[in-house]
Amino acid sequence: MVKTSGCAAKLPPGKLHSVIDNLPLMKDDRLLEGFESADDALVYQVSGDIVCVQTVDFFPPMVDDPFIFGQVAAANALSDIYAMGGEPSVAMNLMCFPSCLDLDIMDRILRGGISKVKEAGAVIAGGHTIEDPTPKYGLCVTAFMDRKDVWSNKGAMPGDSVVLTKALGVGIINTAAKGGEASESSIAAAVDSMTRLNRHARDIARKYKVHAATDVTGFSLSGHSQECAAASGVTIEMDTASLPVLEGALELARFGLIPEGRYTNEDWLFGKICFAEGIPLEIKDLVLDPQTSGGLLLFMPPDDAEAYVSEMDMSCCRIVGRVTDKADKDVFFR
């Protein structure tokens, strides 16, 4: 059993920043978004208005089925491009694989990845595989787009509505599933959510005004909202009653089936987010739960947000909060 899986395997930001903040900053006039912006992908000017948007993401399995693992890892990596408003063009595989495992398993993982890259309308151009005791898989993905179409994580404006396009609770359900405690229907709902591309959510959103965007992964709804709020110089007020929740997640949380990442997220967000009095503990679990291949978080003018949610017509796609002027906390849950 792997200790952490999916996006819950992310190194906590506090640890990560203690290293990368001391690295020499590399400057290039054509690098429009890099290391320091904590955005979902880099943005590099190729020529004139055309930019290259590039991301890399890989992690250990969170499900037993190798094909589904491949699909989830690919959907998760592709999502960083959708969160920038782009359309993936080309991808490369990253694979770590134990020498003791049957190569059929590697075949299934890669086929799962291919199926999602195909669905995204992109192509896999190669990759790199090394031997490692714990399997890991993911993609490096590249997109090309007009620089004025790039969604950054720092344009959220007071008055914007906050839209979330997938339900929360994937980390809790994956943790419970590891211990044999999640129901078949909860696992199916989580797998359906994790394997679903954010392509449709991005395509529809392109028809509307989007001031800022990101996707919700290992740092949880709280962490990714906090990054957007801090980058945009605003505060986000989340309405916990509106949050879409995967079936069974709150009940499992009540029984302590909660990933370790929920607590590390809480630690690094200390002082940056706050909860209204009386918010139940399992709702805190939900908004701190590390998501694997989570939804897009879009910051849109209220009319656009309403029209978008109605056009999406999915119960998991909802307006979950609003942006206000900067207050003493970055995110406030009420």
Next chain:
Amino acid sequence: MEIDYRGLSCPEPVIRTKKAIKDNPQTVEVLVDQRAPLENVSRYLRAMKYDVSVQEESGQWRISATK
């Protein structure tokens, strides 16, 4: 009954606690050395209607549960 869960990662401590209290013991003591198992095992025992108290002992915690 005292159980040592030091070094174990979630959800293992909760799953083992579930097995350990199958016969509904009056008291359980659990030793953990990380925050996640501390919170999660306490939550589980509370959900199973135990009164839970926690004592910190030099970087590890003793969870005492009684019915």
